[in-house]
Amino acid sequence: MEDCIFCQIAARKIPSKMVYEDDALFAFEDINPKAPVHILLIPKAHHASLNEVPDSESGLLGRLLMAARKIAGDKGIAAQGYRIVLNTARDSGQDVFHIHFHLLGGRRMTWPPG
Ligand code: 5GP
Ligand code: ZN
Numbered sequence: 001m002e003d004c005i006f007c008q009i010a011a012r013k014i015p016s017k018m019v020y021e022d023d024a025l026f027a028f029e030d031i032n033p034k035a036p037v038h039i040l041l042i043p044k045a046h047h048a049s050l051n052e053v054p055d056s057e058s059g060l061l062g063r064l065l066m067a068a069r070k071i072a073g074d075k076g077i078a079a080q081g082y083r084i085v086l087n088t089a090r091d092s093g094q095d096v097f098h099i100h101f102h103l104l105g106g107r108r109m110t111w112p113p114g
Helices: 005-010 055-074
Strands: 018-021 025-029 037-043 082-085 101-105
Touching: 005 025, 005 037, 018 055, 025 055, 037 055, 055 082, 055 101
Parallel strands: none
Antiparallel strands: 018 025, 025 037, 037 101, 082 101
């Protein structure tokens, strides 16, 4: 997707602070962090949101979660805890329509979310 900012980040056409990459996934620091650790994890393939991920691609979602867990470990926040957020469509506040998990940690989270 030429006009998708996260596709361009995954293709390294737009710079980012990359923290993880494999054949299907890319993870990078959020440009406007909401916690001491705030990483975005995306599939390299473009899907606008969870609503658009085909059933046949469900394995990608597991891979994203396992990568988030690994990054949490690498960042030293696995034991104290972290939050993974998947905003989906308008009411969630999703701004970028390339599916992404937020990995947030390094501080105590509040509940319920806003
Ligand atoms: P959403 O609201 O769609 O769930 O989250 C989008 C996230 O992407 C926001 O936290 C925002 O700070 C982040 N973001 C938007 N544009 C860029 C960018 O160009 N680079 C990086 N690293 N993060 C971005
Ligand atoms: Zn995209």
